[in-house]
Structures are given as C-alpha cells and as structure tokens.
Amino acid sequence: MDTKELLKKVKTIELKTRGLTKQVFSGEYHSAFKGRGMAFSEVRDYHYGDDVRSLDWNVTARFNSPFIKVFEEERELNIMLLIDISESNNFGQKERTKKELMLEIVAVLAFSAVANNDKVGAIFISDEVEKFIPPKKGKAHCMMILRHMIDYKPKSKGTNINEGLKYFRNVIKKRSIAFVISDFIDYSAFVDGLKIANKKHDVVALKTEDPLEKELPKIGITKLYDAESEKYKWVNTYSSSAQEKYKQAYIKRSKQFEEAMRKARIDYATISTDSQYLEALITLFQRRAK
Structure with a gap:
C-alpha cells in the first residue's frame, strides 16, 4: 500500500470512529477506568x-x-493495546475481516485515550513480539499506531500471546489498562499469562470472531484451511452431522473461553464481524463501572 492510499485509509477510520468515540466514552470511559489508581x-x-x-x-x-x-x-492513565496480528485474523466475510474489526476497535480505544488526555501505546504480537510502540499522548501518535497496524507485514503467521504479555510486564512499569485484542483461538495457552499481567495491571480481553466460525456454510465438499497450522482437511459441508459438530464445537469453545476469563477475573467482551461493536463495548464498560 503506497503512502497516499495508507493515509487515506487511516483518515477514513478516524472519521468513522470519531462519533463512536464520543458516544461510548463520554461517560462510560471515566466510570469504568478512572480512579482505579x-x-x-x-x-x-x-x-x-x-x-x-x-x-x-x-x-x-x-x-x-x-x-x-x-x-x-490518578487522572492520567496508560492505555496499552496488545494486538494479535497473526494470520488467523485475516479470516472473515467480504464485508469485514477480523483484522478490519480489530482496526476499528483499536481506533476507538486510541482516540478515546487522546480525548481523555491519557497515553496510549501498542504491542503487535504473532508468536513473537513484532513491534512495540511506547505510550504517548496526542492524535498524531494514534494515527501512527493505525498506520502501522494497516501496513505492517508480520514476520510470523502463528500466535503466542504469552510472548506479548511477558514483554508488556517487563517494559511497562506503570500500572496500565491493557486491552488484549485477539480471536483467542488458543486462549488456554496464555490464560496464566493474562492472570500474571492482571496482578499488576488492569487487563481486558476483547475477543473477535466471525459468523463463519459459528456455523459451517453449505458449500459442498470443500477443503478447509487452518492458516496457523497451514494444514487442510476435506469436509462435506452439506452433512448435517458435520454442521452440528461444527456448531457444537463453537459453542463449547465459547463457553470454555468465558469460564476461563471469569476464573482468571479478566473482564472480557466477544465482538463479531457482523455486529456493531459499539453495543458490546458499552455493555463491558457499564459492567465494570458497577
């Protein structure tokens, strides 16, 4: 993507999320996060x-x-965005991939930090720490985070959120609000990392998903590809048993994720690419403010 096209896309994201930022965080942001330190x-x-x-x-x-x-x-907060940029986030329907959903969520959170005079930083994570952007104030800094997120090419396709959490704990000394934004496909591998980070910081998990992960589309016998393991498997999508097995597997994964977050005392929200993330964020912050 050339510079002109990149800047145009960043500006489009800013304009799209500007109104949402004011709507979501005019009251909920303060009541959910302010005064915790x-x-x-x-x-x-x-x-x-x-x-x-x-x-x-x-x-x-x-x-x-x-x-x-x-x-x-404390009136000034550190907002850290721990962003999963692994290959699985390119999955999604034509209207919006999980990566595009993440981009909008990152924009809302970053510009909300600016509006409240807070610092915001980011850590891009695959199965290693790909990029660290130290927390700073200002709109220009937020635009820079979005530019990097749009244009950055990961070195690795895998996922290991623990690497990002470990780096975050070692580098960020001031107590921070840490939003971990991921599809949490292999969440069980880094629940302990979330628990450890949550002892010093305030960790919030934002799980992204796509409708195609909930129900198997009926497209005949097809080869399904796992972007992270890079392996294929043939599946008859018309099979009722395959459809039911796929659906039940999704329900089971979702329940296990939610239970794991509750046990770890991590606030969380699940946001789908076909839904309005505004409602999910408002619900999350209102729940935190109680």
Whole structure:
C-alpha cells in the first residue's frame, strides 16, 4: 500500500470512529477506568481516626509530630493495546475481516485515550513480539499506531500471546489498562499469562470472531484451511452431522473461553464481524463501572 492510499485509509477510520468515540466514552470511559489508581498528593497533620498505615514517618520524625500521607485518584492513565496480528485474523466475510474489526476497535480505544488526555501505546504480537510502540499522548501518535497496524507485514503467521504479555510486564512499569485484542483461538495457552499481567495491571480481553466460525456454510465438499497450522482437511459441508459438530464445537469453545476469563477475573467482551461493536463495548464498560 503506497503512502497516499495508507493515509487515506487511516483518515477514513478516524472519521468513522470519531462519533463512536464520543458516544461510548463520554461517560462510560471515566466510570469504568478512572480512579482505579491512587497517587501521592501531599502530607497533613494527623487527626484522630486516621489510618496509621498512612503515616509519613520521615516527616513525622523531622517535625516530632505525626503527619499523614494524602492520596488522590490518578487522572492520567496508560492505555496499552496488545494486538494479535497473526494470520488467523485475516479470516472473515467480504464485508469485514477480523483484522478490519480489530482496526476499528483499536481506533476507538486510541482516540478515546487522546480525548481523555491519557497515553496510549501498542504491542503487535504473532508468536513473537513484532513491534512495540511506547505510550504517548496526542492524535498524531494514534494515527501512527493505525498506520502501522494497516501496513505492517508480520514476520510470523502463528500466535503466542504469552510472548506479548511477558514483554508488556517487563517494559511497562506503570500500572496500565491493557486491552488484549485477539480471536483467542488458543486462549488456554496464555490464560496464566493474562492472570500474571492482571496482578499488576488492569487487563481486558476483547475477543473477535466471525459468523463463519459459528456455523459451517453449505458449500459442498470443500477443503478447509487452518492458516496457523497451514494444514487442510476435506469436509462435506452439506452433512448435517458435520454442521452440528461444527456448531457444537463453537459453542463449547465459547463457553470454555468465558469460564476461563471469569476464573482468571479478566473482564472480557466477544465482538463479531457482523455486529456493531459499539453495543458490546458499552455493555463491558457499564459492567465494570458497577
């Protein structure tokens, strides 16, 4: 994609998501994320009933009188976008692939961070860390993230989200809101990584899927291809047993994913390429705000 075409596509994404950003995050963003961290503000005289664990012993010793540390809610957040760019995300119907859905979700989250004066960064992940974009403020920085996401060519086709989570934990020291955006096909392999990251940071899983993953289209005997394993399998799509087996396998995977996220205490949302992701995001943030 040449530079002119790339910039045009980025601008189109910005215009498409601008209104959604205002609609989703005018209230929900603050109530769902703001005030989750506490930052030191000042010291004051100790009053009866204050928590003695908040005593500032250095100041107390210096003035020979008890002083308390006062904390306030942190107003500036780090938003980190951990984006699965493996080959399986190119799957989808003609209207929109999972990658295109991810791009719009990334745009909404990034521009929302800008609107709230927060920093936003990104980590592109296949079965290795492909690219790291440090968190910064500003619209230009968000546009740069989108340009890279549109034009970046992954070195690998596989998926190993654990590599990205490990890199994130080592590089980002400040407590952050980490959106892990993936189709979570092999989620069981990195549930423990999500748990570890969630101990220090606030991890949110956004799972993308396509209707073709829910029900097998009736297109005759066809060879299905797994983009990650690079293997083919012949399937008779008219077979009722094949149809039912395919559907039940999807239901089972979905339930197992949801149960795994609940046990790991990870907030999550599942968003399909044929749906309006706006509703799913609003529901997620309203649930977090309760």
